[in-house]
Amino acid sequence: MAPGPAPRPPLPAPRAALLLLLLQLLLLPPPPAMGAGGRRRLACSTCRGIVDRFKQGLADTEKKNFGGGNTAWEEKTLSKYESSEIRLVLITENLCDSSNFECNNMVEEHEEHIEKWWFKLKKKYPDLFKWFCIETLEVCCPPGTYGPDCLACRGGSERPCHGNGRCDGDGTRGGDGTCSCNKEYTGEFCLDCSSGYYSSLKNDTHSVCTACHAACKTCTGSSNKDCQDCKEGWIKNEEAACVDLDECASSPCKDEQYCLNTDGSFSCKACHASCVGCTGEGSDKCKSCASGYMKEDEKCTDVDECNLSEKVCTRENEDCVNTSGSYKCVCSEGFEDKDGTCVQTVKTGK
Template sequence: MQFFCKAGSLLLHSAHTNAKDLKESCSTCRGITDNFKKGFDKTTKKNFGGGNTAWEERALSKYETSEIRLVEILEGLCDSSNFECNHMVEEHEEELETWWFKRKTKHPDLFKWFCIDTIKVCCPKGTFGPDCNGCVGGSERPCHGNGACDGDGTRGGHGRCSCNQGYQGEFCLDCVDGHFNVFKNDTFSVCAECHASCKTCTGSTNQDCGECKPGWAKSEGGACNDVDECSKESPPCGEQQYCLNTDGSYSCQACDKACTGCKGAGPSNCLACAEGFKEDEGACTDINECEQPDEACPGEHRECVNIKGSHRCICSSKFEEKDGVCVQTEEPAASEESQEVLDSEPPEAAEQKYPEGHEDL
């Protein structure tokens, strides 16, 4: 029994693989016939450049249906790396030659003659499968014009419909939630989108909702209106956030840095001012600690730098902090070579370089 189960699985896998291969074979064949047409057009006006018009006319007439021209076209059908394409051309080169020499005049459509009727890897549009059966809804309007027929135009696929956005059902005649039928009969259906507030509807306005979407509620008049979650007694956001209502929903936004709690955006909507800020004409503004009567940065050689909501203490130029105090930065000792240069300079040059008050190195 176990053996048969495995064999069945292999057969199912093989059937799936074959169906996929059949679709790809049709795509490969279409690429070949498209490239054949490009090669045909490219070689139509081949220039011999001999200057002898009568000879060229005779030569071109022969070249037009010659094997030389066919070989040139065949050489350009596939990229060297495309195994499927090259394999198909090699396998069916004889059929291509037959079309070129014997069938081209009577059957000018190479794709139909070669891919559909001769090697049978494709089907006419609107049909699918080994026998080119009609798609759901008919070959003229597969899926009633509201979807795509699986395998359409190939010898693969199962023929079921993949409906376009807004449509559903076996025949793509029904509307999905959030859409309604503008028109519908047994073979034709047009769906349109409901109002943003409707989960189901019969028309395009918020008065036509059968059921409201989450975040919307029906009024006494029957319309679906937005629920303002931000106006509830217990707002849904955190202490350092404010609630922003949107259609059918809400979002929580961070309060301004100047605020401790807020009711909206910006420093003018603070419930209280954060540390380092003060209320000024209805808004929380930064306190400049560096300008306060009490010295913000006590100690020698220290400077105060104000930043939003706080301040920093830094050492003055040419000083650095060590063990909590600002000490003078140690300058590197002069090398013997630079000292020799100084000693060799005339006094006037030294005075220009190092004016009075300069500390010797």
């Protein structure tokens, strides 16, 4: 009987990892459609994420070894663990989450580049992001540049948007280089000041915009005398300074409210429960007292109806309970209300 075929040797670890990765890719849903600019941004973001995970993998495997028990012999005979294929496999296996289509696709497509850098170019090009994402795959740009040709952002690559905003596509092969200015700044290059800010420093390369005084809508300096226009709720006085307008002087609130003036505005607050009309907060600011209250020591205080000379709760077996601004009549303990009469509670036996 002829001998059968020899058993197939197990796949090397790197090839097995690659096949596992390919299987994962086949099971993933396709990515959503997007424009060319969006694809360029995504490619750079994906590449940056791969490099970040690679760096984390380096840190996680820094103190590991071959695991055979004789590290010195293994590293002398087999090669140094720190630059070994085994370590590379451990790192690359964790570069992408299984559901990240773009990441897995990029790693699978450019695995040879990663291996080339690991075994041959790591010392010459220690910055993996620059070598892999910017120079080799050309999916990212250096900081301060954007677009397919990595053009300088507005304001220059050293200080995009003059340091006062964000350059569209900065560091990616996407975007158009336009500036999205911080709230203090406006203009194509983020050198001009927004409304509510004034220029405290400006030259060809730098601009500092500082907030106007709280009273100013627009201004030329820091004080309320530097206002060009006052904000709503403020008015110019005889010295041309914007000062708070006291809206409460015109009594804008309802009868049972008092007016509280604030800088540039006002609010209406409810009077104290003891008041009928008021000039401020508390029972001592009542114009007159509400029913159930009386004036005492300049305050509206509760009248204790239960202590009046004339009884207010007149039913037999009934007690008076005082409440704020009123009172209530309840049956005494051991009695209950039955059709308007307090009758003794009947205890039922068990």
